[in-house]
Amino acid sequence: MVDFSIPSPIQNLVTRIHQFLEDVVIPLEAHADEDPQDGLPLERLKIAREQAKAAGLWCPTMPADLGGMGLSITEIIPVFEAAGRSLLGPLVMGCAAPDEGNLHLLHLFASAEQRERYLKPLAAGEAFSAFSMTEPAPGVGSDPSMLRTTAHRDGNQWVINGHKWWSTNATQADFLIIMARTDDSGGKSSATLFLAPMDTPGIELVRNIPHLGGPDFGGHGEIRFNGLRLGDDAVLGDVGSGFALVQARLGPARLTHCMRWTGIAQRALEIAARYANTREAFGTTLGGHQAIQWMLADSATELHAGRLMMQHCAWLIETGKDAKQEMSMCKVHVAETVNRVLDRAIQICGGLGISRDLPLARWYESARAFRIYDGASEVHRMVVARRILKTYRKA
Ligand SMILES: Cc1cc2nc3c(=O)[nH]c(=O)nc-3n(C[C@H](O)[C@H](O)[C@H](O)COP(=O)(O)OP(=O)(O)OC[C@H]3O[C@@H](n4cnc5c(N)ncnc54)[C@H](O)[C@@H]3O)c2cc1C
Incomplete structure (x- = not known):
């Protein structure tokens, strides 16, 4: 028989999240558009995140050794719904896009050094991240095979050139996950993901894209890569594993x-x-x-x-x-x-x-x-x- 019941520890957690939203998050909505670029001011977010951590409501998807709640994908369904009752809830509780997806990716594929440098600060809420895949036409959008950003080998370095947009969180991001073409075959192994601190020379944040709704915290960035140079330690997973x-x-x-x-x-x-x-x-x-x-x-x-x-x-x-x-x-x-x-x-x-x-x-x-x-x-x-x-x- 299919069991639809929510286990009582998860139900209790959901009740606590509802209360936390009423007490802390929903009152923050009055400040959601206070900052013209990021909506919610960073200082207010930091205070609310400390309250989430103190209440044991931080980072549902990450394991306890990374400071999270260690919940499975079935367990997070009612938890994320409860957090999602406010647009600010997931941001305050460390489970908002794109950081939550990036945490998942890093947790699965980051090297030991990348875990220290990128995963740990992200899981702790001490850093923000952005995922840079989409490009303006004629680059990649709905069709992944149209990836135009390139990463060429020069000595022992990768040199990345390209143009991205809609990189959510770009105005706050401490680092980017960049998708680039590493061979010209256009095949399934032609793309690679790279990790790069946002302040690396060669990364140009062109603008925060004006859009319907918002302002959204961290914005949505248009970015150019102008000869961005990265070492092999920047490759996430294997070369060619991007897709x-x-x-x-x-x-x-x-x-x-x-x-x-x-x-x-x-x-x-x-x-x-x-x-x-x-x-x-x-x-x-x-x-x-x-x-x-x-x-x-x-x-x-x-x-x-x-x-x-x-x-x-x-x-x-x-x-x-x-x-x-x-x-x-x-x-x-x-x-x-x-x-x-x-x-x-x-x-x-x-x-x-x-x-x-x-x-x-x-x-x-x-x-x-x-x-x-x-x-x-x-x-x-x-x-x-x-x-x-x-x-x-x-x-
Ligand atoms: C708020 C927001 C946040 C985003 N955040 C990120 C991010 O963090 N990182 C990132 O890399 N990208 C991000 N994106 C980009 C997003 O993933 C792309 O907009 C999406 O994949 C569609 O690509 P496109 O905009 O180039 O649309 P296009 O590929 O130009 O397509 C335009 C429209 O054509 C139609 N269409 C496309 N293909 C077909 C088809 N086969 N049949 C019929 N109709 C079709 C669809 O209606 C589609 O909306 C974000 C976008 C938005 C709006």
Whole structure:
């Protein structure tokens, strides 16, 4: 029999996170746009992170020897949802993108020296990181084979040249993980990941990209690599393992995005339900009208389906099974559900929903990108459909 119960230690943890969000994180939302570049001022974040550590709510995914909570991917589903009830929750608790995905990647593949230099400070919340893969056209975007940034050998060094954008966290990052082409075959082993401190000569932060929503902490950087010179000790994993490492990072990272955004969508549903229970129109509360009831029912149903999909994906990952198809389905479903739930919540709250008196407008703007990053919905649908076609071609 499939067991859907949440183990009581995890349930207790979720209760504590809810309380921590009420006491520490949600009050911080008033300061979320205070800094024109980074939104939440770094000093405020540092104080809140110390409070998270003191409460034993720091870094759910990292093991205890790195200062984390050592939770498995199935255990973090309700934990990340609880943290994700505020856009600031994951940032305060050390489980926000892109650091959380980068921690996962470094934990799996960093050398002993790279663990000391990059993983340990990142896990301790003493450093920030960015993941630099996407390039402006004609470089890599949805299609990984279009990678243009190159790393050429010169003596015992690598020389990196290229142009990236949408490197999230770039304004705060202490180091970058850079994807570059190390051979011209275009094959599966033609890319390599490199680690580089942000202040290395040859790294030019061109700008923090202005965008819908935000400002987001750490921004989203456009970066040029102008003859960036790195040694062999900068290679993460093996030369030529870049695509495999990106898959190892992106799979779970897609799922953790789904978990965090489900938290925001759930909070939006609660805000809409409270308004529908109290606001009156045409002789009854809004909740007395079927049109409103159906919006609430559809949102709750879609969120529930998303949670079950996440549980299934996490179980596939934890038991070492291929989760690619289910992850794509889950990412499309949750990204589109979150957008619909926020849209309905705004509709139910009317003018109040559009106003900045509620957080719904801010969330609605920020959630739009979720249908694009970590694979646009169309690309995931393409991946799913290709597998279906292949299966029935064989049959
Ligand atoms: C807020 C945000 C944060 C990000 N953070 C990072 C980061 O930290 N590091 C990083 O490297 N990148 C990051 N990205 C980049 C992100 O991963 C890319 O935007 C995404 O992979 C899509 O690439 P693209 O923007 O080049 O879109 P394009 O490849 O130009 O595609 C544009 C659109 O075309 C459509 N499309 C593409 N392929 C197909 C197809 N096969 N069939 C039908 N339609 C298709 C999709 O609708 C897609 O949205 C971030 C992006 C955003 C918006």
